[in-house]
Amino acid sequence: MANYDLIIIGSGPAGQRGAIYATKQGKKVAVVERMRSVGGVCINTGTIPSKTMREAVLHLSGYNYRSIYGMNYRVKERITMADLAFRVQHVIKTEVDVTEAQLSRNGVDVLYGVGSFDDPNHVRVTEDGSSQVYEAKNVVIAVGTQPAFSPKVPINGRNIINSDQVLNLPTLPKTIIVVGGGVIGVEYTSMFAALGIRVTLIEKRGRLLEFADQEIIESLSYHLRDSRVTMRLGEEVDSVEELAEGGVVAHLESKKRIQGDALLYAVGRSGNVEALNLANAGIEADSRGRIPVDKDYRTKTPNVFAVGDVIGFPSLASVSMEQGRIAVARAFNDHSAHSDPTYYPYGIYTIPEISFIGKTEEQLTDEDVPYEVGVAYYREIARGQIRGDTTGRLKIVFHRETRHLLGVHIIGEGASELLHIGQAVMALGGKLDYFIDTVFNYPTLAEAYKTAAFNGINRLGRTADGD
């Protein structure tokens, strides 16, 4: 029987990062993957396809340049599903190749098949009806998630789809219903809207993306409405029906009837735990397939760890990678590797893009922290005018007395890249003054930090009447 220091089940970002970290420490490592290609949801159906589709949408629709050339500006007049899929398939293939090469270069064995536990030290890999058992000192579960299922929504992969199936739509619909105002639902809503598709977004909460800064989300909602998105907030779907003459109807609990050419169901995801035989490893998942872990990502069985989406929030590729690295370090009693979740950034690739770090104004208000904000609008920044994004804004939240940064919230072009400046300053304990005293390249969007800092200083000196 082959044996390993570490077996990781799942080759998504959490598994890859953990595996490579372990081989760098001289460990013998295998990754088990049930699909024919490595990379998980991240490369094959989620992050990379959706972000590539967004890039294709922005390019072909000419969306970013409409404020300069006029609302009718298009790079390509009739955008098709094939146009979008072409670019997506190209990037997926390249990313899979790069990941395979990385795993092989680092000496990681990839075992194709479905992984399951015989016991905490033995992983069975089953492919095409035959199976083989491998021994491991430590096991990391990095199996990710799949779109949640609802009996009310009969997914058919044609015109009633989940988020794994967007690129399978045979043609771009003229109208679409998106159920779910979480990150995935809102990202696809804004892409469809930028393509000129009429979208109705249904979300059962009264607000989109509750974990983000309210002012930023109000701004996003304005943009979505401006792109002719109809938002039905505080509404729940009762049933979904495919019409014989084509199209789909969503019946809401409030008795509204919403019709579209297609429907995207993007409400939650559940852990891929069914095949794992977790009980053989002494582990139990919750009702949504999430595996409980401690701060080191250890399950209640000491040599078995779980990382990535299968442990729940925040379910981001970026954070999953880090969890993979930390879990593997702990598995081999290495306590030198660490990172602070306080400084984990969030990137939401809506159109316009949103990114943030640290506390929101609402959180600081709840916690009675004396804070002030400094805001810069992209329209005040030369690069904003050059790029044609005159609606973006960057908000710094800082402590009124110490001027330490408490949060940065951005909506607009390049937000997810720009955020890392604020992240670095925050993580290094920096204050608002850093931006005042620093010279930024000109013209850049990064200058927004300086403008926002000046605005924050001005507000500190103002009276309650705003003078």
Ligand SMILES: Cc1cc2nc3c(=O)[nH]c(=O)nc-3n(C[C@H](O)[C@H](O)[C@H](O)COP(=O)(O)OP(=O)(O)OC[C@H]3O[C@@H](n4cnc5c(N)ncnc54)[C@H](O)[C@@H]3O)c2cc1C
């Ligand atoms: C539409 C969409 C957009 C997203 N956009 C972003 C984004 O912009 N930024 C971001 O940071 N995150 C984004 N995410 C989230 C990101 O994709 C996930 O956080 C990330 O992929 C989780 O990584 P993981 O390694 O935990 O799992 P996954 O990437 O899901 O990989 C798990 C792997 O395990 C395999 N597996 C499962 N069960 C078994 C088994 N029993 N045996 C063998 N193999 C098994 C699966 O086949 C899969 O390959 C997005 C997700 C979606 C769905």
